[in-house]
Amino acid sequence: MKYKFQSSAGGTAVNFVKNVLPLIGNICRFQMFREYEDSPLISVEDGVTKYYSFGIEDEQGNEIWLNTLCGYRGGSPHETLSILQILGIRNDFGILLEGNNYITGEKLAPNHALNFLVMTQHEKPILLVKARFKTAADRWSAINALRCFGTLFGIDKDDEDSKFYSFEDTYFMADYAVNNKLFLDRDYMLNGTENFTLSQIRKIIGSIIYQKHGSMNVFEVIGSTMRGEGMTKFEITIISQKHETTNVVVVAKDHRDAVIRIKDRLGSEDVVAVDGNRATKRYKIGIDLSAYEMATYNY
Numbered sequence: 001m002k003y004k005f006q007s008s009a010g011g012t013a014v015n016f017v018k019n020v021l022p023l024i025g026n027i028c029r030f031q032m033f034r035e036y037e038d039s040p041l042i043s044v045e046d047g048v049t050k051y052y053s054f055g056i057e058d059e060q061g062n063e064i065w066l067n068t069l070c071g072y073r074g075g076s077p078h079e080t081l082s083i084l085q086i087l088g089i090r091n092d093f094g095i096l097l098e099g100n101n102y103i104t105g106e107k108l109a110p111n112h113a114l115n116f117l118v119m120t121q122h123e124k125p126i127l128l129v130k131a132r133f134k135t136a137a138d139r140w141s142a143i144n145a146l147r148c149f150g151t152l153f154g155i156d157k158d159d160e161d162s163k164f165y166s167f168e169d170t171y172f173m174a175d176y177a178v179n180n181k182l183f184l185d186r187d188y189m190l191n192g193t194e195n196f197t198l199s200q201i202r203k204i205i206g207s208i209i210y211q212k213h214g215s216m217n218v219f220e221v222i223g224s225t226m227r228g229e230g231m232t233k234f235e236i237t238i239i240s241q242k243h244e245t246t247n248v249v250v251v252a253k254d255h256r257d258a259v260i261r262i263k264d265r266l267g268s269e270d271v272v273a274v275d276g277n278r279a280t281k282r283y284k285i286g287i288d289l290s291a292y293e294m295a296t297y298n299y
Contacts, residue, residue, distance in 0.1 A: 004043060004065040006050060010075045013066045017083050021137035025058040026110045027087050032080060034071035034101040041065050054080055056087070071100045085176035087136050088112045092171055112139045114214075115167050116152065116180040117221070118201065123183075125224050126198060128165055128249050131209045131216040142212040149204065150184040164233060165249065223251035223261045234258045 041052035052065040088110030118127035154177025252258035
């Protein structure tokens with residue numbers, strides 16, 4: 001199936017692609033031209049010959065034909081670049097470079113990741129969410145739902161939080177970024193007018209991600225205000241005696257300090273702390289941590 005769209009109005013091609021996202025799969029190739037007369041994408045519609053400059057194909061053979069351009073810094077090439085970002089292609093391919101009159105991409109591997117820190121209005125991170133989607137349509141639908149919950153800002157690789165929380169290093173375009181911060185609307189703030197708990201916020205976000213056919217890892221952020229020299233980040237999974245699991249990101253000096261911060265935050269249940277990326281070493285904590293009789297750490 002071919003989905004064709006022509007317009008001279010800026011932004012309309014982007015809106016068209018957003019509207020047809022549910023009808024297409026993961027794209028595998030594209031070609032684009034600076035000059036219409038160089039393009040083989042020609043269609044006769046109602047007796048009128050139309051020339052298209054940007055063609056996209058998905059894995060099922062569906063195609064999108066558009067009239068956005070490449071090869072210079074201008075509104076139309078920026079729109080071309082935006083469309084590729086929406087479709088999960090995290091590269092600029094030199095689209096804005098003068099003289100790139102023909103650009104093609106083959107064997108593409110779309111990235112539909114969505115990473116974000118959930119922030120309070122005071123810019124304090126409370127959750128770290130790493131979500132994955134199978135299609136651009138599901139990812140874009142989740143983003144629109146999250147924007148009903150707060151304000152989503154894209155962050156690039158040079159952002160302090162992006163570096164500290166080890167976000168992916170991908171091509172950055174603010175409106176379509178892989179890495180983001182979600183600032184909660186006032187009604188959802190902890191101790192705000194509606195007094196949503198952290199658990200409720202986590203459940204709301206989880207319901208959005210799962211309803212859009214996504215998967216996610218979510219970490220509670222502990223000790224974010226302690227970030228500074230000599231402090232580092234630990235990703236730890238907390239398992240209670242009831243076998244309930246909670247993922248946390250702890251900002252601390254070392255593993256012992258991380259466990260203390262977990263105890264202070266989570267309270268009195270007996271817990272085993274597990275951090276499973278490397279070989280583990282078991283030992284008793286040599287202080288009064290009734291909530292954490294045993295901890296399994298990475299070394």
